[in-house]
Each structure stands twice: as structure tokens, then as C-alpha cells.
Amino acid sequence: MTLLDRYIFKSVFFTCAAAVGVFTFIMVVPNAARDLMAYVLSGQLTLGAFVRLVLLIIPFVVTYALPMGMLTGVLLTLGRLSADSEITAMRAAGLGLGRIARPAILLAALGVALGLYFNFYSMPRARVEYHRELGTIIRANPLRIIVPKTYIRDFPGYVVYVNEKTGGLMKDFWLWQLDDERRAVRLVHAASGRFEYDENDNALILTLTHAQVETRNVKQPEQFAEPQLLGSFEQSEPIRLSLDRFFRAGSVHVKQEWLTYDQLQAERARLAALPLPTDPAERKEEIKARMKLDLIYHEKFNTALAILSLALIGVPLGIKVSRRETSANFAVALGLTLAYYLMTVAVKVLDRHPEYRPDLLLWVPNLILIAVGVWLFSRIGKK
Numbered sequence: 001m002t003l004l005d006r007y008i009f010k011s012v013f014f015t016c017a018a019a020v021g022v023f024t025f026i027m028v029v030p031n032a033a034r035d036l037m038a039y040v041l042s043g044q045l046t047l048g049a050f051v052r053l054v055l056l057i058i059p060f061v062v063t064y065a066l067p068m069g070m071l072t073g074v075l076l077t078l079g080r081l082s083a084d085s086e087i088t089a090m091r092a093a094g095l096g097l098g099r100i101a102r103p104a105i106l107l108a109a110l111g112v113a114l115g116l117y118f119n120f121y122s123m124p125r126a127r128v129e130y131h132r133e134l135g136t137i138i139r140a141n142p143l144r145i146i147v148p149k150t151y152i153r154d155f156p157g158y159v160v161y162v163n164e165k166t167g168g169l170m171k172d173f174w175l176w177q178l179d180d181e182r183r184a185v186r187l188v189h190a191a192s193g194r195f196e197y198d199e200n201d202n203a204l205i206l207t208l209t210h211a212q213v214e215t216r217n218v219k220q221p222e223q224f225a226e227p228q229l230l231g232s233f234e235q236s237e238p239i240r241l242s243l244d245r246f247f248r249a250g251s252v253h254v255k256q257e258w259l260t261y262d263q264l265q266a267e268r269a270r271l272a273a274l275p276l277p278t279d280p281a282e283r284k285e286e287i288k289a290r291m292k293l294d295l296i297y298h299e300k301f302n303t304a305l306a307i308l309s310l311a312l313i314g315v316p317l318g319i320k321v322s323r324r325e326t327s328a329n330f331a332v333a334l335g336l337t338l339a340y341y342l343m344t345v346a347v348k349v350l351d352r353h354p355e356y357r358p359d360l361l362l363w364v365p366n367l368i369l370i371a372v373g374v375w376l377f378s379r380i381g382k383k
Contacts, residue, residue: 016074020069023064023069041147104315108312158239173193192210206238344362
């Protein structure tokens with residue numbers, strides 16, 4: 001590398017690193033607040049456990065922060081160099097746009113390699129470890145899931161509200177039973193209730209005492225004008241509330257998105273070796289299952305490639321716009337990245353139509369970005 005290459009490379013590198021750090025922080029905070037804050041407030045997570053879990057969230061959000069951070073860093077650095085007339089001086093010295101951009105493109109290529117590592121190895125392992133550790137913490141005292149004065153909507157088919165809690169005894173207990181459309185078909189208000197944990201079934205066993213029951217029309221539960229069936233009881237039959245949405249008993253359920261590269265390849269090979277069912281409906285579902293796995297596989301590659309694709313647009317755009325303002329470049333980077341992800345989401349909607357080959361269509365957004373980047377390079381290079 002020449003002195004000029006090192007100068008541009010360092011400028012882009014440090015700016016990109018800072019931008020990735022900012023975007024990572026912005027995305028980690030809401031994820032941690034959504035997933036962990038309730039456990040922190042209930043005293044279920046110690047400070048050390050909370051920090052470990054937050055660190056395990058980082059590889060997940062970095063997969064999205066890298067493309068945005070790279071684009072932002074390139075825009076900021078090249079925009080500053082252009083605004084300070086340094087790009088003009090370089091071109092006056094006989095350097096072409098491609099030669100000036102070489103360090104930034106090299107850094108973007110390294111970013112692709114880093115993105116592949118995060119997508120196929122770091123993120124999957126971190127997600128599995130995150131859910132394993134969180135499940136272990138909750139399983140140690142599952143009753144801490146019940147937080148007083150909080151609506152708990154994570155039990156399948158139920159909403160729970162407790163006004164006061166003392167150990168396993170709950171006072172002023174409210175329970176809504178929901179239908180498949182999450183409409184309340186039954187309301188129970190009890191003076192007290194008691195939970196016990198069934199480890200074999202991974203469920204909380206609820207027993208209510210001194211309760212009043214309101215049962216609504218199952219077909220039209222939202223018709224409040226109709227008279228409701230009222231009743232009461234001294235002690236209810238045990239009600240089982242599954243904890244599978246909080247944690248699973250035994251090993252962690254590994255989603256396909258959390259498979260490493262080797263695991264994805266092994267699963268794809270396993271599915272490919274299976275004969276397709278002869279029944280048309282079963283055959284269709286099997287093809288959809290295979291396509292879902294292929295989409296995950298190709299999406300991981302494309303998310304990493306987006307780092308280079310967005311950088312190719314960022315170089316000529318940064319020089320053309322010639323802005324040193326951080327906020328303006330952040331806005332441009334956010335807009336371009338959002339456009340990329342919207343195109344990706346539009347393709348993923350076709351996952352239930354394997355005949356359209358959405359796994360291959362996933363490459364189209366990156367190809368569009370690369371084509372636009374090359375076109376911008378050629379236009380600015382001629383000036």
C-alpha cells in the first residue's frame with residue numbers, strides 16, 4: 001500500500017468502525033429492553049447475567065449493522081475528502097476514481113468476509129447460547145415470570161394479571177382465556193391463586209380460589225350487549241400454563257436461522273436425499289420446507305455481500321454529494337439500506353411459492369446495487 005492508500009484505508013476503517021458501533025448500540029438497546037427488561041425488573045437477572053446476555057445479542061445485530069456501518073463510513077469519509085477538495089487534488093495528480101476508491105473497496109471486501117463469519121458462525125452460536133443461558137436462569141425460578149401489576153401475554157391461550165405476589169401465592173388474580181383469534185371468551189377474577197412448577201411438562205400449574213367467572217359467547221365474544229354467563233367457585237381445577245414460549249425443557253430448540261454453515265449444508269443434504277412424497281399436498285409442503293432452508297442459506301450470503309454492494313454505491317455518492325455533515329450521511333445510508341432490506345423482504349414473501357425460485361431472486365437486490373454503483377462510478381469517472 002502507498003502512503004495515500006494507507007491514509008484513505010485508515011480514514012474509512014475508523015469511520016466505519018465507529019458507525020458500526022453506533023448502529024449496533026442503537027439495535028442492541030431495544031432488543032435488550034424487549035427481551036430482558038422484565039426479568040431485570042423482577043430481580044430474575046443479576047447484573048452479570050444481564051451483561052452476558054447483552055453481549056450475546058451483539059453478534060445478531062452486527063449482521064445488520066455491518067452493511068449500514070460500512071455505507072455510512074464510506075459516505076462520511078469520501079464526502080469529507082471531496083468537501084475538502086482532497087479528491088480534486090488526487091484526480092489532478094492523475095489518479096482515477098477506481099484508484100482512489102481501491103482502499104475503500106478492499107475494506108468492503110474484508111467486511112464481506114467478516115459478515116460471512118458472523119452470519120454463518122458467530123451469530124448462530126450466540127443465539128443458541130443466549131436462549132440456553134436465558135432458559136437456565138428462568139428455569140431456576142420460573143415463578144419470577146409472574147411480575148405483579150403487569151399483563152403477561154406469553155402463555156398460549158391466556159393473559160394473566162396479578163396485583164400482588166408473595167412467593168407462590170398471588171392475590172387479586174385476573175385470568176383471560178383467549179380463542180384462536182386472541183379474543184377473550186372467558187374471564188376469571190380470583191381472590192387468590194397459587195402456582196406450582198411441573199418440570200416434566202414444562203408448565204405452571206395454576207389453582208384459583210374464591211373466584212368469579214364470566215363466560216362469553218364463543219362465536220361472538222365481542223358482543224358485550226348480550227347477557228354473559230356468570231358463575232363462581234371456591235377452588236378451580238388445575239390450569240396448565242405452558243412455559244415453552246419462555247424456555248423449553250431440556251435442550252434449546254434451534255431454529256433453522258441459527259444453524260451454522262456446516263449444519264445448514266448437512267440439513268440441506270439430508271432433505272435433498274429424501275424422496276419427495278407422492279401425495280400432491282405433502283409434496284408441496286416438502287418443497288416449501290426445502291425452499292425455506294435454501295432462502296436462509298442464500299440470505300446469509302446476500303447479507304454479507306450487501307456490505308460490498310452498498311460500499312460500491314457509497315464511494316461515488318459520497319464524492320458526488322460532497323457533504324461532511326454526519327446527520328445527512330446517516331440519513332442517506334439509512335435510506336439506501338432500508339431500500340435494500342425492503343427489496344429483500346419483498347422477495348422473501350414468495351417463500352410459499354417455490355416455483356418462482358425466491359432463493360435465486362434474493363440475489364437481485366445486490367445485483368441492482370452493484371449495477372447502480374458501477375453506473376455511478378462510470379458517470380463520475382468521466383467528469
